[in-house]
Amino acid sequence: MGDKKLIKQIQQGNSDLLDVLIRKYYKDIYSFCFRKTVNSNIAADLTQEVFLKLVHYIHSYVHDGKFKNYLFTIARNVCIDYYRKNGDVIQFSEGLDAPANDENLTKVEQSEIVMQALNDLPDIQKDVVLLRFYHDMKVRDIAEITQTSLSTTKSRLKQGLDKLKKIISEEDVF
Amino acid sequence: MELTIDKLSKHYGDSIAVDTFSIVLQPGIYGLLGANGSGKTTLMRMICDILKSTSGEVKYNNTNIKKLGEDYRDILGYLPQHFGYYPDFKAYDFLMYFASLKGLPHFKAKEKSLELLEIVNLTEVKNKKIKSFSGGMKQRLGIAQAMLNDPKILILDEPTAGLDPKERVRFRNLISTFGKDRIIILSTHIVSDVEYIADEIIVMKSGQLLNKGNVTQITKSIEGFVWECTVPSKEVKYLNETYTVSNLKNVGDQVSLRIIADKKPCEGAVNTPPNLEDLYLYYFEEGPAL
Amino acid sequence: MKDKKVKNTLEKYRVPQIPNSLIDNTVGLAKRAFERTGIKYEMSFREILVGQIKYISPSLWVIQAALLFIILVFLLVSNSTHNAYQSVITTISVASPIIALVVIPELAKSFNHHVWEMESTCKFDLQKLLAIRLIIIGALDMFVITIMVVITSTFYELSFINISLYILVPFNMASSIYLYILRRIRGKAATIICLTVGIFMALGVGLLAVYSELYTLISTFIWMTMFIFSTVVLVYELIHMLKSLQEGEKLEWNLP
Numbered sequence: 161m162g163d164k165k166l167i168k169q170i171q172q173g174n175s176d177l178l179d180v181l182i183r184k185y186y187k188d189i190y191s192f193c194f195r196k197t198v199n200s201n202i203a204a205d206l207t208q209e210v211f212l213k214l215v216h217y218i219h220s221y222v223h224d225g226k227f228k229n230y231l232f233t234i235a236r237n238v239c240i241d242y243y244r245k246n247g248d249v250i251q252f253s254e255g256l257d258a259p260a261n262d263e264n265l266t267k268v269e270q271s272e273i274v275m276q277a278l279n280d281l282p283d284i285q286k287d288v289v290l291l292r293f294y295h296d297m298k299v300r301d302i303a304e305i306t307q308t309s310l311s312t313t314k315s316r317l318k319q320g321l322d323k324l325k326k327i328i329s330e331e332d333v334f
Numbered sequence: 335m336e337l338t339i340d341k342l343s344k345h346y347g348d349s350i351a352v353d354t355f356s357i358v359l360q361p362g363i364y365g366l367l368g369a370n371g372s373g374k375t376t377l378m379r380m381i382c383d384i385l386k387s388t389s390g391e392v393k394y395n396n397t398n399i400k401k402l403g404e405d406y407r408d409i410l411g412y413l414p415q416h417f418g419y420y421p422d423f424k425a426y427d428f429l430m431y432f433a434s435l436k437g438l439p440h441f442k443a444k445e446k447s448l449e450l451l452e453i454v455n456l457t458e459v460k461n462k463k464i465k466s467f468s469g470g471m472k473q474r475l476g477i478a479q480a481m482l483n484d485p486k487i488l489i490l491d492e493p494t495a496g497l498d499p500k501e502r503v504r505f506r507n508l509i510s511t512f513g514k515d516r517i518i519i520l521s522t523h524i525v526s527d528v529e530y531i532a533d534e535i536i537v538m539k540s541g542q543l544l545n546k547g548n549v550t551q552i553t554k555s556i557e558g559f560v561w562e563c564t565v566p567s568k569e570v571k572y573l574n575e576t577y578t579v580s581n582l583k584n585v586g587d588q589v590s591l592r593i594i595a596d597k598k599p600c601e602g603a604v605n606t607p608p609n610l611e612d613l614y615l616y617y618f619e620e621g622p623a624l
Numbered sequence: 625m626k627d628k629k630v631k632n633t634l635e636k637y638r639v640p641q642i643p644n645s646l647i648d649n650t651v652g653l654a655k656r657a658f659e660r661t662g663i664k665y666e667m668s669f670r671e672i673l674v675g676q677i678k679y680i681s682p683s684l685w686v687i688q689a690a691l692l693f694i695i696l697v698f699l700l701v702s703n704s705t706h707n708a709y710q711s712v713i714t715t716i717s718v719a720s721p722i723i724a725l726v727v728i729p730e731l732a733k734s735f736n737h738h739v740w741e742m743e744s745t746c747k748f749d750l751q752k753l754l755a756i757r758l759i760i761i762g763a764l765d766m767f768v769i770t771i772m773v774v775i776t777s778t779f780y781e782l783s784f785i786n787i788s789l790y791i792l793v794p795f796n797m798a799s800s801i802y803l804y805i806l807r808r809i810r811g812k813a814a815t816i817i818c819l820t821v822g823i824f825m826a827l828g829v830g831l832l833a834v835y836s837e838l839y840t841l842i843s844t845f846i847w848m849t850m851f852i853f854s855t856v857v858l859v860y861e862l863i864h865m866l867k868s869l870q871e872g873e874k875l876e877w878n879l880p
Binding site: 379382383384404407408410411412413414416417418419420421422427431432434435436437439440442476479483 | 663665666667672675676679681682683733737738739741742743744745746747748749753
């Protein structure tokens with residue numbers, strides 16, 4: 161069943177399909193929130209908030225385009241609100257633990273370097289990069305989610321990527 | 335939530351069906367009691383806005399229901415005294431059809447129709463043509479129809495007509511559990527239908543509001559008019575012809591009578607506390623029973 | 625560094641697994657929150673319209689289809705009669721009041737089966753319901769008429785416009801009369817009167833069409849005028865019928 165039909169039925173009161181809809185997008189939203197906060201507990205909380213917000217708005221939702229965009233718009237706003245309340249401090253909850261052999265070590269190292277590199281980006285560039293590369297979104301959709309023009313989004317993407325390339329190429333683990 | 339009926343009248347030519355009827359209703363169950371032709375149906379139709387009043391108005395939360403229009407109908411459930419169905423309809427179709435007119439989205443309509451079929455005990459026959467139903471089954475389906483949109487105002491015109499005693503009990507239970515935070519008006523000329531479930535009884539005669547209140551309050555108005563006496567059986571005929579007799583039972587070779595009369599009907603008669611049945615007879619028994 | 629390389633590098637940043645219990649927890653909370661919200665779903669007009677199609681009596685579709693079949697047989701057989709032209713004119717003239725007639729029971733059914741009282745108290749009241757039924761029925765009639773026009777103009781040397789007028793003028797007039805009767809008289813009597821009037825009308829128009837020269841003698845301009853006039857009358861009747869449904873008084877008076 162497509163999103164449009166799912167939502168229509170949910171709007172008619174079918175709560176079982178709300179279940180289906182949430183499970184369909186849970187991991188997507190969770191990973192977005194995780195990469196924004198780098199803390200799995202906070203990410204889970206924020207993800208929950210996103211879906212509760214969705215429930216709150218779903219009756220007035222009008223399907224015009226992609227539901228995914230709508231959901232990510234909520235997710236992004238939830239994250240922005242979180243930082244507004246808690247300051248721009250990233251609380252690392254855990255190391256990305258893995259068994260300590262050489263190969264894994266490299267993987268963990270690599271992951272941490274990317275994480276660090278992403279966190280060094282300004283939020284506006286980070287959002288664009290996250291949506292583009294981890295959620296496979298088109299620039300047009302990203303512009304819609306971040307409520308900016310297509311050209312601004314494009315230039316943010318380019319600036320973000322250039323910075324990333326610079327940071328990453330300084331490391332020699334890749 | 336408040337339903338105000340303000341000096342409502344309905345004239346048909348020279349005859350007056352409802353005569354400057356005024357009442358304010360808060361959430362609760364109201365039993366509208368009256369003999370046939372006392373204007374109950376006309377009053378209910380005007381409350382449902384399917385009949386224009388000659389004068390006066392009906393207001394929901396202080397707004398005229400005509401002005402509310404669709405919004406009023408959205409919270410209204412109505413079971414007419416005589417109602418029909420389309421000949422090709424099955425029970426489930428009937429409910430789905432009305433659910434669609436009441437603006438229930440398809441999913442909700444299905445859920446609610448099945449739930450109500452279960453409540454009125456028609457699940458087993460949901461795919462049978464209504465044509466094949468007994469009077470009681472049709473009536474139960476009609477009641478389900480009125481409840482589809484979870485109405486805040488539920489108006490049932492003679493809902494127990496055609497129901498057997500077991501169905502009547504079920505109906506009373508249904509209404510008393512449904513009754514919270516709603517205004518439910520049900521008309522009847524059978525006292526026992528409303529005696530125990532109605533919060534308030536409204537007595538209507540010749541289009542006018544005669545009396546209203548809970549059972550204790552309104553029966554008080556005829557205190558001193560109900561008598562009990564035990565007489566030899568040969569005197570029964572005379573008493574029966576002269577007075578309104580609400581109950582009669584044989585005690586050995588004597589007969590114990592319950593009589594409604596302004597004055598002491600016979601030697602040895604003692605006053606007894608009135609019940610709703612007595613009240614009904616007092617108001618609607620014209621002259622002595624034959 | 626190419627974008628592809630960046631992508632590969634970025635992919636090395638993985639998100640930790642999320643326990644299913646957390647997902648279940650969120651789903652549960654959301655469902656409970658959802659159940660507390662009231663449904664505000666408003667059906668679109670299209671949904672209401674489509675929803676009502678299945679409540680049109682099945683007999684109407686059957687009768688209309690049968691009628692169309694009979695008309696087509698007559699139209700095609702006319703080809704081999706000695707006066708094909710007259711035969712065609714007669715067929716379409718007789719057919720049009722009947723096409724309008726077969727939908728009458730559908731319009732009157734709320735009253736015939738005493739369902740109107742319940743329908744009147746629904747959110748979409750009797751007026752809206754009948755308007756929707758009229759749209760469905762009107763579309764069906766137009767479909768049948770279009771087929772007749774197309775077939776006739778394909779097989780006979782008659783212009784598309786002329787045939788349309790020959791069908792639509794009696795159709796409009798007949799419909800107006802039926803609606804007038806329905807508005808004035810309710811209950812089963814109305815349907816019976818409509819049936820009687822309809823049959824006489826079909827016969828009358830049929831007789832007129834025997835003198836088919838009349839049809840060609842009258843100029844297209846006059847036909848056009850008659851069409852416009854009859855359409856205006858029909859629209860007037862439609863509006864009046866819908867308006868009359870709000871007058872509980874009259875509905876009440878004419879019913880048992």
